[in-house]
Amino acid sequence: MNPITEELIAPCGINCALCSRYLAYKNNLNRSQCIGCRPADRNCTYLFGKCAETNNPTTKMRIFCYECNHYPCQHLKRVDLRYRKYYHTSIIENLERIRQFGIRQFIEEQYLKQRCSRCGGLISVHNGKCFACDEVTKLVEKSNSHRRHATSE
Numbered sequence: 313m314n315p316i317t318e319e320l321i322a323p324c325g326i327n328c329a330l331c332s333r334y335l336a337y338k339n340n341l342n343r344s345q346c347i348g349c350r351p352a353d354r355n356c357t358y359l360f361g362k363c364a365e366t367n368n369p370t371t372k373m374r375i376f377c378y379e380c381n382h383y384p385c386q387h388l389k390r391v392d393l394r395y396r397k398y399y400h401t402s403i404i405e406n407l408e409r410i411r412q413f414g415i416r417q418f419i420e421e422q423y424l425k426q427r428c429s430r431c432g433g434l435i436s437v438h439n440g441k442c443f444a445c446d447e448v449t450k451l452v453e454k455s456n457s458h459r460r461h462a463t464s465e
């Protein structure tokens with residue numbers, strides 16, 4: 313079953329289900345965690361309060377950026393550039409696919425693309441690792457929990 317739900321697609325087109333911080337939460341790893349932009353119902357982290365639409369209490373987190381009159385604004389373009397450069401993902405392309413083909417099809421495409429062939433878990437867009445079965449990711453978790461345990465004694 314596809315673990316990516318509609319509410320995990322952020323207004324800016326970022327797929328929270330593929331975010332390292334969300335995957336840490338989902339797989340209960342001892343590292344920085346996040347439940348996803350829409351579920352957290354916070355102001356947008358990336359647009360830093362510069363966006364009147366996603367941060368507007370009446371429309372907040374219910375829209376996609378392509379529904380905005382300012383789309384694609386310079387703030388969105390900056391995030392897109394960063395994602396293309398470091399993570400080989402275009403969030404504007406994500407938004408365009410959602411607009412053209414709908415959220416359901418987008419979610420299916422994302423799952424086919426980022427599904428781990430070994431365990432069926434999701435591969436992070438940030439480090440290219442499966443957070444459910446990658447040994448290095450689990451090692452990080454182990455060493456962190458060991459350190460935390462040691463300092464609490």
Ligand SMILES: [Zn+2]
Binds near residue numbers: 431434442443445
């Ligand atoms: Zn896996």
